[in-house]
Amino acid sequence: MVFLKIDGIHHTYFTKNSATTALSDISLEVREGEFVSFLGPSGCGKTTLLSIIAGLIRPTEGTVSLENQPVHKLNNQIGYMLQQDYLFPWKSIKENILLGLKISNSLTEEKEQYAFNLLEQMGLGGFETQYPSQLSGGMRQRVALVRTLATEPKLLMLDEPFSALDFQTKLKLEDLVSDTLKTFGKTAILVTHDIGEAIAMSDRIFLFSPRPGRLHKTFEVPEQLKNLAPFQARNHEAYPELFQSIWKELENIEAK
Amino acid sequence: MKQNNEIELLHQQYITSLRREKIWVRFYQILIFIVFFAGWEVASQNKWIDPLIFSSPSKVGGLLKDKVLDGSLFVDLGYTVTETVFGFLLGTLLGTLLAAILWWSPRLSNILDPYLVILNSMPKVALGPILIVALGPNMTSIIMMGILVSVIITTITVYTSFKNVDPNYLKVLKTFGATRYQLFKEAILPASFPTIISTLKVNVGLSWVGVIVGEFLVSTRGLGYMIIYGFQVFNFTLVLLSLVVIAIFATIMYQLVALLEKILIKNGST
Ligand SMILES: Nc1ncnc2c1ncn2[C@@H]1O[C@H](COP(=O)(O)OP(=O)(O)OP(=O)(O)O)[C@@H](O)[C@H]1O
Numbered sequence A: 001m002v003f004l005k006i007d008g009i010h011h012t013y014f015t016k017n018s019a020t021t022a023l024s025d026i027s028l029e030v031r032e033g034e035f036v037s038f039l040g041p042s043g044c045g046k047t048t049l050l051s052i053i054a055g056l057i058r059p060t061e062g063t064v065s066l067e068n069q070p071v072h073k074l075n076n077q078i079g080y081m082l083q084q085d086y087l088f089p090w091k092s093i094k095e096n097i098l099l100g101l102k103i104s105n106s107l108t109e110e111k112e113q114y115a116f117n118l119l120e121q122m123g124l125g126g127f128e129t130q131y132p133s134q135l136s137g138g139m140r141q142r143v144a145l146v147r148t149l150a151t152e153p154k155l156l157m158l159d160e161p162f163s164a165l166d167f168q169t170k171l172k173l174e175d176l177v178s179d180t181l182k183t184f185g186k187t188a189i190l191v192t193h194d195i196g197e198a199i200a201m202s203d204r205i206f207l208f209s210p211r212p213g214r215l216h217k218t219f220e221v222p223e224q225l226k227n228l229a230p231f232q233a234r235n236h237e238a239y240p241e242l243f244q245s246i247w248k249e250l251e252n253i254e255a256k
Numbered sequence B: 001m002k003q004n005n006e007i008e009l010l011h012q013q014y015i016t017s018l019r020r021e022k023i024w025v026r027f028y029q030i031l032i033f034i035v036f037f038a039g040w041e042v043a044s045q046n047k048w049i050d051p052l053i054f055s056s057p058s059k060v061g062g063l064l065k066d067k068v069l070d071g072s073l074f075v076d077l078g079y080t081v082t083e084t085v086f087g088f089l090l091g092t093l094l095g096t097l098l099a100a101i102l103w104w105s106p107r108l109s110n111i112l113d114p115y116l117v118i119l120n121s122m123p124k125v126a127l128g129p130i131l132i133v134a135l136g137p138n139m140t141s142i143i144m145m146g147i148l149v150s151v152i153i154t155t156i157t158v159y160t161s162f163k164n165v166d167p168n169y170l171k172v173l174k175t176f177g178a179t180r181y182q183l184f185k186e187a188i189l190p191a192s193f194p195t196i197i198s199t200l201k202v203n204v205g206l207s208w209v210g211v212i213v214g215e216f217l218v219s220t221r222g223l224g225y226m227i228i229y230g231f232q233v234f235n236f237t238l239v240l241l242s243l244v245v246i247a248i249f250a251t252i253m254y255q256l257v258a259l260l261e262k263i264l265i266k267n268g269s270t
């Protein structure tokens, strides 16, 4: 069954003295429960595409639908974690993670408990009353993830969630996120610059080329890697082969 | 172990030097205070300056005692302080409200932009006479003066701060389906609290100006009236007394606002 359908997306940004075409002719589909990655050089329109899927900007052309519903009509079915954590510094951790529920007026005892459980799972139990400035970068990133998951979105989008972290923290969080999403059976889109991360975490990888952003090629991750935790996938014998072929494609793109 | 002791010792020395510096600063502050008032007293006693115009601390002190004992100082002080407090609170509140309206409607803000600039560059106290004729020579028109001098600059400053809130916070809220009112309440307003408080501090000073000028014009009561009355009957001791009292109460109000700031701004840094 087609879960998310992106059909013929073009997008041009207009400013007073320029018109930048960020995306051109993007069509793709994502199945329910699938984990896909968007990979591509900086400026190829990945963040733009996520904003379009989230219904935050209307594309110049094309449609996006989730379960046959156009996305701009949906509310709270799509969770979107931005490129930086953007926790509200004047709100406590508790207020931050309950923000989505509060905004949509759906804050119940039960959902609050669900959010606290998530925080606990992320290893941040007991931090509820602290403020974002008292947390490290990796902790803040996890809180932002809890905030996104707390509204129980059907589709989760992560924009380079681990790019600002040190390698070790990043590997740990990859496992944690992958595990959490599998447990809840979520459909997810991950944006990343990191080929290894894309292979380790996803079922399919969409490679984009820049100026204007186009869908360059799609890679299917081998079955034996899909079911492994990211850390183990990185050590599997099938991993380097896929890495090499994606690497070559990226070099092709950049040579153009 | 020996090294530890040494570090401990150095730390002690460092703390002592900090404390010594603090004592010296306080010493000079007090010295300036004493030299100023003693100098004033001596100069006035020896007629180096005209005691009729510049009076002297002892005369000002004597008058202060009289006016405290007969209670007349508190009446005037009460009026002026009330007017100023209403002036700067209402000025800040109204300015923030106007800023919110401008944020709500970008088109309105574009339309009104040149008028705000004109109003801001105009000397607001010049409107005093019109105000007093229109509203009558009473407390309302003086409070209006206090508001008038602060409201436009507050609007401009707070609106600028509203506009400069990182749009990504709004993006986060929009992913949760936030309405425009929720964007304002959850991000725009709290992100601008520090700016609003600092305008509040500036407005304390501005409102004193508005209120004192208002009292000059209305001339029935208050510290501003004390100044204008002292000037008319050539009693400069009275004028200087008013100035000293104004200085003291303006400082107190400023400190109260600073205290409010500490209570309102919370982000775990304290
Ligand atoms: N608000 C905007 N106004 C005008 N142009 C924009 C705007 N946002 C993005 N662009 C342009 O659109 C193109 C794609 O930007 P986008 O942020 O989607 O890239 P990205 O793939 O997410 O890059 P990165 O990997 O660096 O995050 C860029 O050329 C950028 O300059």
Ligand SMILES: [Mg+2]
Residues within 6 Å of the ligand: A046, A047, A048, A083, A159
């Ligand atoms: Mg991006």
